[in-house]
Amino acid sequence: xxxxxxxxxxxxxxxxxxxxxxxxxxxxxxxxxxxxxxxxxxxxxxxxxxxxxxxxxxxxxxxxxxxxxxxxxxxxxxxxxxxxxxxxxxxxxxxxxxxxxxxxxxxxxxxxxxxxxxxxxxxxxxxx
Numbered sequence: 001x002x003x004x005x006x007x008x009x010x011x012x013x014x015x016x017x018x019x020x021x022x023x024x025x026x027x028x029x030x031x032x033x034x035x036x037x038x039x040x041x042x043x044x045x046x047x048x049x050x051x052x053x054x055x056x057x058x059x060x061x062x063x064x065x066x067x068x069x070x071x072x073x074x075x076x077x078x079x080x081x082x083x084x085x086x087x088x089x090x091x092x093x094x095x096x097x098x099x100x101x102x103x104x105x106x107x108x109x110x111x112x113x114x115x116x117x118x119x120x121x122x123x124x125x126x127x128x
Contacts, residue, residue: 010056015092019051020044024086048117050124055114
């Protein structure tokens with residue numbers, strides 16, 4: 001059996017970087033992103049969701065379609081979350097996203113960076 005260590009750091013923002021993610025939306029998004037990743041055979045290493053953007057570090061196999069994953073996560077989540085009664089802010093994503101490779105040697109540094117996002121952007125942290 002082959003073993004792959006292909007890691008990618010994905011980042012995307014809300015439309016116009018508006019603070020559209022509140023606590024209820026964050027909780028829902030966390031579950032949605034993780035379920036979508038499992039369905040696409042992608043391992044979530046770490047996930048950070050702030051008011052205006054999302055950081056996701058994943059491990060994939062060699063044949064992976066970023067555009068499909070981005071469409072499923074971004075398009076699917078905004079479509080579904082906007083129909084939830086507890087969603088008060090609405091959710092629209094910016095069209096773009098960033099995908100950066102992460103070497104196995106830099107993996108722990110990338111994990112730390114994502115885990116510390118609330119410290120990097122204290123005004124965008126979502127109260128627990």
